[in-house]
Amino acid sequence: MAATLEVRNLQTHFFTRAGVVKAVDGVSFTVGRGKVMGLVGESGSGKTVTGFSIIGLVDAPGRVVGGEILFHGQNLAKLSEEEMRQLRGNRIAMIFQDPMMTLNPVLRVDTQMIETVLAHTKVSKEEARQRCRDALGMVGIPSPDERLKSYPHQFSGGMRQRVAIAIALLHRPELIIADEPTTALDVTIQGQILAEVQKLAANTGTSLIWITHDLSVVAGLADDLAVMYAGKVVEDGPVSEVLDKPMHPYTHGLIGSVPSRNRRGEPLRQIPGMTPSLLKLPPGCAFHSRCDRATPECTAPVELLELIPGRHARCIHPHLEEVAA
Amino acid sequence: MSATTMEHTRRPGTEADQPIIELVGISKRFEKKLDFIGKLAQRLGAPVREEIVHAVDNVNLTIRHGEVVGLVGESGCGKSTLGRVVAGIMPPSDGQVLWRGRDIASLHGAEAKEAKLRAQMIFQDPMSSLNPRMKVQDIVGEAPQVHGMTTRSGFNDYVDEQLRRAGLDPALKKRYPHQFSGGQRQRIGIARALAVQPEFLVCDESVAALDVSIQAQILNLFMRLRSELNLTYLFISHDLSVVEHLSDRVVIMYLGRVVEQAPSEEIFARANHPYTVSLLSAVPRIEARKRAFTTVQGEIPSPLNPPPGCHFHPRCPHAMERCRVEVPALKEIAPGHLSACHLNG
Numbered sequence: 213m214a215a216t217l218e219v220r221n222l223q224t225h226f227f228t229r230a231g232v233v234k235a236v237d238g239v240s241f242t243v244g245r246g247k248v249m250g251l252v253g254e255s256g257s258g259k260t261v262t263g264f265s266i267i268g269l270v271d272a273p274g275r276v277v278g279g280e281i282l283f284h285g286q287n288l289a290k291l292s293e294e295e296m297r298q299l300r301g302n303r304i305a306m307i308f309q310d311p312m313m314t315l316n317p318v319l320r321v322d323t324q325m326i327e328t329v330l331a332h333t334k335v336s337k338e339e340a341r342q343r344c345r346d347a348l349g350m351v352g353i354p355s356p357d358e359r360l361k362s363y364p365h366q367f368s369g370g371m372r373q374r375v376a377i378a379i380a381l382l383h384r385p386e387l388i389i390a391d392e393p394t395t396a397l398d399v400t401i402q403g404q405i406l407a408e409v410q411k412l413a414a415n416t417g418t419s420l421i422w423i424t425h426d427l428s429v430v431a432g433l434a435d436d437l438a439v440m441y442a443g444k445v446v447e448d449g450p451v452s453e454v455l456d457k458p459m460h461p462y463t464h465g466l467i468g469s470v471p472s473r474n475r476r477g478e479p480l481r482q483i484p485g486m487t488p489s490l491l492k493l494p495p496g497c498a499f500h501s502r503c504d505r506a507t508p509e510c511t512a513p514v515e516l517l518e519l520i521p522g523r524h525a526r527c528i529h530p531h532l533e534e535v536a537a
Numbered sequence: 538m539s540a541t542t543m544e545h546t547r548r549p550g551t552e553a554d555q556p557i558i559e560l561v562g563i564s565k566r567f568e569k570k571l572d573f574i575g576k577l578a579q580r581l582g583a584p585v586r587e588e589i590v591h592a593v594d595n596v597n598l599t600i601r602h603g604e605v606v607g608l609v610g611e612s613g614c615g616k617s618t619l620g621r622v623v624a625g626i627m628p629p630s631d632g633q634v635l636w637r638g639r640d641i642a643s644l645h646g647a648e649a650k651e652a653k654l655r656a657q658m659i660f661q662d663p664m665s666s667l668n669p670r671m672k673v674q675d676i677v678g679e680a681p682q683v684h685g686m687t688t689r690s691g692f693n694d695y696v697d698e699q700l701r702r703a704g705l706d707p708a709l710k711k712r713y714p715h716q717f718s719g720g721q722r723q724r725i726g727i728a729r730a731l732a733v734q735p736e737f738l739v740c741d742e743s744v745a746a747l748d749v750s751i752q753a754q755i756l757n758l759f760m761r762l763r764s765e766l767n768l769t770y771l772f773i774s775h776d777l778s779v780v781e782h783l784s785d786r787v788v789i790m791y792l793g794r795v796v797e798q799a800p801s802e803e804i805f806a807r808a809n810h811p812y813t814v815s816l817l818s819a820v821p822r823i824e825a826r827k828r829a830f831t832t833v834q835g836e837i838p839s840p841l842n843p844p845p846g847c848h849f850h851p852r853c854p855h856a857m858e859r860c861r862v863e864v865p866a867l868k869e870i871a872p873g874h875l876s877a878c879h880l881n882g
């Protein structure tokens with residue numbers, strides 16, 4: 213079955229006065245139809261820039277400088293701004309951590325939702341209204357009609373995010389890129405939204421890229437996982453395999469430091485040091501200075517390789533003993 | 538699988554069993570002042586009033602020497618307010634804070650000053666609590682010097698020791714906060730708090746803004762300091778897995794009230810209160826695989842106008858008529874396990 217999206221060796225750089233920031237510099241992954249792909253990594257690892265690159269929202273001084281973004285086989289990196297605008301919000305939609313990136317504070321919710329429908333589709337106003345109702349119903353907003361007459365500031369944070377997700381759903385996109393949409397929400401509200409999203413992906417065949425720093429969120433939500441470090445995907449594969457038997461030392465360390473993976477009260481396993489600055493990355497593997505398996509060979513460039521079927525890692529001394537076991 | 542490393546500093550029959558801090562009937566109310574339009578409307582006879590937030594509502598809590606108590610709840614439930622009252626930086630509207638059995642409101646002069654130093658607070662965002670124009674050495678060393686814990690000649694050594702203990706290189710002490718990463722800034726905040734030799738730390742979401750790998754480093758530091766310095770903690774966090782890992786005892790708040798408290802293992806194995814149960818089931822777990830997320834319905838009500846009776850009743854799957862009118866009392870349902878729910882009779 214053909215993939216909805218295939219990203220191959222994406223490179224997005226920012227040409228700043230202080231130097232070239234290689235925010236994304238070797239990102240590859242595949243998202244199947246109706247699948248949820250979790251894109252995880254710590255802050256600054258390049259997750260948001262990856263999402264923006266796919267949907268064509270990278271602004272100067274940033275630019276996609278290499279790689280392919282194949283959406284149903286078509287390379288989005290080669291499309292014109294006008295062609296991208298046609299796709300955006302229509303066949304590909306994005307949800308942001310801050311729903312006010314999507315919502316217009318001075319428009320009533322019904323006005324902006326109906327306008328969004330009419331911008332891409334030729335339907336009557338009443339049909340547009342019905343579509344809005346359906347979309348709001350899908351994200352668990354029960355009596356949408358009265359809700360629709362409110363302004364965004366009259367909603368709670370959780371409700372605003374639901375409306376933003378409903379707007380993303382209006383055109384039944386084939387791909388949704390969700391950038392930490394539940395990070396700022398309380399855990400019971402996050403749970404409600406994750407439940408709705410899960411149903412959506414299962415029922416509509418929409419593919420999802422779920423960006424988060426929280427491994428626990430994608431553990432229960434995603435089919436596949438790609439782990440980023442310093443602008444590169446360092447490991448990917450089916451979610452249970454990556455979480456149960458991580459191959460890359462960074463993934464290994466990250467999972468090990470989650471409190472529930474440790475005995476209560478005992479020191480947490482920790483990764484020493486901190487993420488290097490993207491402006492002065494060490495040569496070779498960027499994880500080198502923090503890695504307990506590093507050898508002098510690791511200072512030469514390291515490729516992302518398929519080490520076992522369906523699983524890639526960017527490491528020359530991966531944890532294979534556990535995978536084989 | 539008991540928390541051996543966490544408890545080895547506690548010797549039975551010593552001061553370990555003594556309360557270090559007791560909260561008795563603590564409430565804190567904030568008045569939401571009317572804006573200009575509101576005041577005008579009121580003058581013209583419109584029925585608008587200043588609204589009152591019951592941020593903390595009649596909380597009783599005892600923390601014993603050497604304990605780590607985790608305080609959990611969703612945003613706006615009053616955790617930070619309670620933490621500030623405990624740390625002595627915000628007076629309660631009602632109730633008493635007893636420090637080793639003595640009401641801190643009754644202390645004066647040197648005693649009051651000393652009581653203030655005994656409890657220190659560490660915040661979520663170290664940047665907003667560190668003076669950006671002060672060098673690290675002054676951020677850490679100023680208060681101890683003022684309070685005579687170090688002399689002018691001993692200042693450098695004293696600051697170096699504080700920084701080293703918090704895992705910072707003393708060679709960096711002439712730098713300013715913005716020259717450090719988030720994790721290092723949190724270490725500066727910890728060094729500053731410990732420099733005045735407190736016995737009690739209130740950590741308010743102190744690792745919430747940090748990446749997982751850095752969070753683990755700081756949590757390990759908190760645990761090491763606890764045994765080295767015999768500290769007692771009130772550890773406030775919305776992250777249940779962090780609280781589970783660290784705490785001896787857990788306190789759950791909902792809309793200003795304590796709804797449940799119990800030893801850590803007990804609460805995670807046998808949660809009693811329906812709110813605690815739904816909170817625990819909503820927490821994403823790294824062990825979960827493609828699971829169906831099921832959660833509590835509805836939103837957290839406004840603290841300006843909390844539901845009568847049990848605050849949780851509009852969202853509770855077990856709510857009965859009684860829950861809508863009568864506030865459930867916090868009652869002991871098993872040794873050391875308290876819950877405020879009418880289902881317990």
Ligand SMILES: Nc1ncnc2c1ncn2[C@@H]1O[C@H](COP(=O)(O)OP(=O)(O)O)[C@@H](O)[C@H]1O
Nearest residue numbers: 226233235254255256257258259260261262490
């Ligand atoms: N407009 C920009 N100019 C310069 N650097 C940028 C810009 N936007 C992002 N970056 C850099 O790109 C890197 C990756 O950022 P981002 O994708 O936002 O990380 P994440 O979402 O994983 O936290 C960061 O180091 C950030 O500083």
Ligand SMILES: Nc1ncnc2c1ncn2[C@@H]1O[C@H](COP(=O)(O)OP(=O)(O)O)[C@@H](O)[C@H]1O
Nearest residue numbers: 567590592611612613614615616617618619840
């Ligand atoms: N200084 C203040 N003035 C007015 N209201 C406040 C103040 N501090 C807190 N509140 C209110 O008190 C309630 C509890 O807040 P807080 O203690 O910060 O909760 P938490 O830390 O659990 O998120 C909230 O409704 C908040 O808006």
Ligand code: SF4
Nearest residue numbers: 497500503510527528
């Ligand atoms: S390539 Fe070398 S330094 Fe990088 S993760 Fe693998 S072993 Fe560690």
Ligand code: SF4
Nearest residue numbers: 847850853860878879
């Ligand atoms: S008192 Fe009633 S509403 Fe409150 S938690 Fe118990 S059963 Fe639910």
Ligand SMILES: [Mg+2]
Nearest residue numbers: 259260261391
């Ligand atoms: Mg981001």
Ligand SMILES: [Mg+2]
Nearest residue numbers: 616617618741
């Ligand atoms: Mg708070």
